[in-house]
Amino acid sequence: MNAADLAFLARAVELAERGRGTAHPNPVVGAVVVRDGEVVGEGWHSRRGEPHAEPIALAAAGARAHGATIYVSLEPCTHHGRTPPCVDACSEAGVARVVAASLDPNPEVGGGPASLAAHGIAFEVAPHDSDAAVRARRQNEAWRTWIRHGRPFVTLKCAVTLDGRVAVPGRRWVSGPESRLLVHVLRAASDAVAAGMGTVRLENPRLDARDVPVARQPRRLAFGHGPLPAGSELELRSGPLAAELAALAAEDVQSLLLEGGPTLAAAFLEAGLVDKVMLFVAPVLAGSGPLLVGPLGAPLDLTRLEARRVGADILLTAYVNEP
Ligand SMILES: NC(=O)c1ccc[n+]([C@@H]2O[C@H](COP(=O)([O-])OP(=O)(O)OC[C@H]3O[C@@H](n4cnc5c(N)ncnc54)[C@H](OP(=O)(O)O)[C@@H]3O)[C@@H](O)[C@H]2O)c1
Incomplete structure (x- = not known):
C-alpha cells in the first residue's frame, strides 16, 4: 500500500462524514473509485435502507469501474440486508481491487475479504496504525462498540x-x-x-x-x-x-x-x-x-x-x- 492508496482512503473517510447524523443506526461509510490514478466515482451512505457507499460510487464511475480500484472506509458487506451485498456490486462492476481503511467488526456481516477473493478481486486493508485506519475506526467508534x-x-x-x-x-x-x-x-x-x-x-x-x-x-x-x-x-x-x-x-x-x-x-x-x-x-x-x-x-x-x-x-x- 503506497502513499496514493492512503490518500484515496483518506478521501473515502472524509466522504463518509457526509452521512453523519443521518446514517444512524448504520455506520458512516465513504467510497472512491480510482482508475489509472484518476478518481472516477465517489459515494457515501446517507440513510438506512438507501444504497451503500460502494454501489453509489460504482454507479458514478459507470463503465470506468471495470479494472478499477475501489477505496472504502469500511470493508464491503457480504450480506443481504435492506440492500444487496456490496461485494456483489464490486464483482458485477468488474472492480479489480478493493482497499479498505477498516474491517467490519460484525461477525455476521464480515467475510468480505474471503468473498472478494472468491470473486477474483484483490483485497487490502490499511495498516492498523495508519492515519486513515485510525480515523476510519474512530469515525464509527460508537457503532463498532455497539455491534x-x-x-x-x-x-x-x-x-x-x-x-x-x-x-x-x-x-x-x-x-x-x-x-x-x-x-x-x-x-x-x-x-x-x-x-x-x-x-x-x-x-x-x-x-x-x-x-x-x-x-x-x-x-x-x-x-x-x-x-x-x-x-x-x-x-x-x-x-x-x-x-x-x-x-x-x-x-x-x-x-x-x-x-x-x-x-x-x-x-x-x-x-x-x-x-x-x-x-x-x-x-x-x-x-x-x-x-x-x-x-x-x-x-x-x-x-x-x-x-x-x-x-x-x-x-x-x-x-x-x-x-
Ligand atoms: N466536574 C464535573 O464534570 C462533574 C460532573 C458531575 C458531577 N460532578 C460533581 O460530583 C459530585 C457528585 O458526585 P457523587 O460521586 O456524589 O455522585 P454521582 O457519581 O453523580 O452519583 C452516585 C450515585 O450513582 C448511583 N449509582 C448507580 N449505579 C451505581 C453503581 N454501580 N455504583 C455506585 N453508584 C451507582 C447511586 O445512586 P443511588 O444512591 O440512588 O443508588 C450513587 O449514589 C458533585 O460535587 C458534582 O458537582 C462534577
Missing part, C-alpha cells in the same frame, strides 16, 4: 481542576464557557447522556443539548435508585450497569455520554464500561472537594492521549478501549 459488545460506546466526560477535583468551592462551574458550549455539542451528537443520582440530587441537571444546532435531543438518564427530584425529566435506570447498557443498546443507543460524578465514574471504570475519557482541565486549584474518580482497585492505562485548547481550558482525550 461488537452489544452496549453503547461510553465516553466519560468531566470538568476537572488542576488538582484533579470536579467541583470548586463556591462556584457553579469548573470549566469555562467555551468548554461548556462544546459539551452541548457532544450531547447533541450522543444518543444518550447520563449522570449519577448523587449529582442529580445536588444539581438536578437537565442534561439536554442547548444553544447549539440539535437534530435530535439525546435520551437523558440518571443511574441510581432515586427518587428523581420533582419535575426532573431524566429516565431513572436502577438496574446493574451492564444490564442497563445492554437494554439501551437494544433500543439503538450506540453512544452514551457519561457526565459523572466520581462515584458513578469509578463504578463504570471498574466494570470496564468506559471506552473514552474527555477531561476539560480548567486553570484553577480547588484546594478541596471531590476527586475525578472515586478509588479504583488498580491503575488503568489509557491510549492515544490528545490535548487541545478550548478557551482557557485544555481538553484531554484518551481511550480506555480503542474502537
Whole structure:
C-alpha cells in the first residue's frame, strides 16, 4: 500500500462524514473509485435502507469501474440486508481491487475479504496504525462498540481542576464557557447522556443539548435508585450497569455520554464500561472537594492521549478501549 492508496482512503473517510447524523443506526461509510490514478466515482451512505457507499460510487464511475480500484472506509458487506451485498456490486462492476481503511467488526456481516477473493478481486486493508485506519475506526467508534459488545460506546466526560477535583468551592462551574458550549455539542451528537443520582440530587441537571444546532435531543438518564427530584425529566435506570447498557443498546443507543460524578465514574471504570475519557482541565486549584474518580482497585492505562485548547481550558482525550 503506497502513499496514493492512503490518500484515496483518506478521501473515502472524509466522504463518509457526509452521512453523519443521518446514517444512524448504520455506520458512516465513504467510497472512491480510482482508475489509472484518476478518481472516477465517489459515494457515501446517507440513510438506512438507501444504497451503500460502494454501489453509489460504482454507479458514478459507470463503465470506468471495470479494472478499477475501489477505496472504502469500511470493508464491503457480504450480506443481504435492506440492500444487496456490496461485494456483489464490486464483482458485477468488474472492480479489480478493493482497499479498505477498516474491517467490519460484525461477525455476521464480515467475510468480505474471503468473498472478494472468491470473486477474483484483490483485497487490502490499511495498516492498523495508519492515519486513515485510525480515523476510519474512530469515525464509527460508537457503532463498532455497539455491534461488537452489544452496549453503547461510553465516553466519560468531566470538568476537572488542576488538582484533579470536579467541583470548586463556591462556584457553579469548573470549566469555562467555551468548554461548556462544546459539551452541548457532544450531547447533541450522543444518543444518550447520563449522570449519577448523587449529582442529580445536588444539581438536578437537565442534561439536554442547548444553544447549539440539535437534530435530535439525546435520551437523558440518571443511574441510581432515586427518587428523581420533582419535575426532573431524566429516565431513572436502577438496574446493574451492564444490564442497563445492554437494554439501551437494544433500543439503538450506540453512544452514551457519561457526565459523572466520581462515584458513578469509578463504578463504570471498574466494570470496564468506559471506552473514552474527555477531561476539560480548567486553570484553577480547588484546594478541596471531590476527586475525578472515586478509588479504583488498580491503575488503568489509557491510549492515544490528545490535548487541545478550548478557551482557557485544555481538553484531554484518551481511550480506555480503542474502537
Ligand atoms: N466536574 C464535573 O464534570 C462533574 C460532573 C458531575 C458531577 N460532578 C460533581 O460530583 C459530585 C457528585 O458526585 P457523587 O460521586 O456524589 O455522585 P454521582 O457519581 O453523580 O452519583 C452516585 C450515585 O450513582 C448511583 N449509582 C448507580 N449505579 C451505581 C453503581 N454501580 N455504583 C455506585 N453508584 C451507582 C447511586 O445512586 P443511588 O444512591 O440512588 O443508588 C450513587 O449514589 C458533585 O460535587 C458534582 O458537582 C462534577
